[in-house]
Amino acid sequence: MSILTWARTRSPWLIHFNAGACNACDIEVLAALTPRFDVERFGGVLKGTPRHADVMVVSGSVPRKVRERLKRIYEQMPEPKFVVAVGSCAISGGVFQDCYNVMEGVDKIIPVNAFIPGCPPKPEAILDGVVKLLVSAGY
């Protein structure tokens, strides 16, 4: 495989975005950085800005106000980019289906490459999802 693919999949830089979530998925994503689970052994680092990131980790059922911001942050990431939707709220609205302010699912706003179900998914499941994404990208 080309050296670019080798470099990209061996060190995915992550950005995390909370699109109106209850914060349970977000603390599990943060827990995936801590010494017990440790995403850095796969080369992943949590960055602060979309312009440096390869993989966006999104959680949350998307309320109306957040739609525009989510799209804008997705557009600011440079190609090639991947999106991982964490938690059942990001997949289909979760418990909040049939609530008036909720757009059900992140994939109605931006294209998604990997879905990680759970409410919230354990940190091991999140790492598993990120690794499967890298494998499908050519790891």
Place this chain on the structure above:
Amino acid sequence: MSDRQFVIPIGPQHPALKEPTSFYFTVDGEVVVDVEPRIGYNHRGIEKAMEVRNYIQNLYITERVCGICSNAHQTAYTGAVEEAGGIEIPERAKYIRVLFHELERIHSHLLWVGVAAHEIGFDTMFYYVWRDRELVMDLLEEISGNRVNYAIPTVGGVRRDISKDNFPRWHKVLDALAERTNYYIKVASTEQTILDRAIGVGYLSKEDMIRLSGVGPNARCSGVPCDTRKTAPYLLYDEIPFEHIYVDNGDVLGQVLVRVLETLEAVKICKWVLDNIPEGEIAVKFNPMQKLPEGEAVYIVEAQRGELIHYTISDGRNMPYRHKIRAPTLGNIPSLVERLKGGYIADIPITLAGIDPCFSCTDRMVFYDEGKDRSWVWDEEQLRRYGLEWYKK
């Protein structure tokens, strides 16, 4: 507004409020002059949704109002429904509810200590604290089956029982937690890097705090004794011996002290519960089609971030007519605005994290200089680094 003042919007992703939030800071040089909060990014329409679901289905929604205080919301919800319906729960159920209430308090305060350490740049402490937090997460997972969203309280009692054979091992885990927390108290009160960033930052006096109706550890760090577990006890808190923690520092150091000392008290309460729990049933029967008599009830609990109120009105069906929830961070926003005024830009992240808004997410920050019509973009990383370098000088 003078020529030197300009407006900085921060958000909607931010070192978090419970909700992704946006703030508009008007700054004059380095000093923050005014703050305008804009919320609503996390509004999912929960209160409307609760009116068309029955009381058991609403348990699942209240759990997910906030992932870190999920058990506190369920305790308040079941308390309000039981009070409105005149349902008495067994004694053993009360003890188990108190145990989970306090275990969640431990996990949430340790989470906060780690996040606050990260905000001032002390990443090592962040990793240490979150590694120790795994002790209490393992305990929670062992009893309830999940690390977050335990689903223990239900209308009429609790769902799962705890077995006496495990108590000696759990006592050892709680003792280990108390020892690590004592170590962090020593670090927080003697380490010079923390003291430089925490003393005098975001100060608010007791009179202002009372005037602005602040709640929780945010109010207790300014000297207001407002712990609902002591002033208006619910469940078993009138029988349990524990201290009412409040200090009069009023700044970020006060926030740290209040939360760490409360963690120690929570460990004591958990050990008391394990020593004194009686035998008995764990729940009264309540099925989803059961109608509640007409009535209303208000139930106030002390969640991790402050006082949490659930107000329910029932009109005789098996669904609530109206259910109102007010989460503690909304009550802390007026006092947060006052804390930020008069401080430096470099202090914004730690003051915001100091009131314990739910959690730290990434952010975009745009500087717009009206005079020169330039704009440049910073992210949270750069803001933090700016704060660290500013303090080095």
Place this chain on the structure above:
Amino acid sequence: MSIENQTKVVKELVNVFGEENVTDTKVPRLYRAFATVKREVFRDVVKYLKEKHGFVHIVTISGVDMKDRYEVVYHLRSEGFNMNLKVPVPKDDPKVPSITDILNGAVLYEREVNDLLGVYPEGHPDPKRLILDYDWPEGVHPLRKEWDIQTLRQKVDGQKWGKDVE
């Protein structure tokens, strides 16, 4: 704090403000009391409670859509004693006097009631939209009983959608 003390406070309110202005009082248990207060005397009741009995803390403000009127419920607290004042508001005149000058902490709660139920706080320093989206249509207040999920979606998105529709 005992039930006798609480009943004394509530009876005092009825004596000072008159039986036609303070009605439906009840003290269901320790630390709780409810009372219905008319809109005209309501600000004086709050001032009286704050100065004479120490009710300096406002917990929250709820808006309820009863079938023939709106009710705005003010939850006040003084050291553990929680007093709940209900103010009925007619549906054709949805306004209520603001109490932000008496209790500064009420500033965000009144904006929320205005946004979600449509009861306007007169005298509020900054009654902007708090929670709903910036381009949400005016006059559509979700908590009112006339809206349900599909009619809201019809009004805001222009079409009904979701799993009950297909």
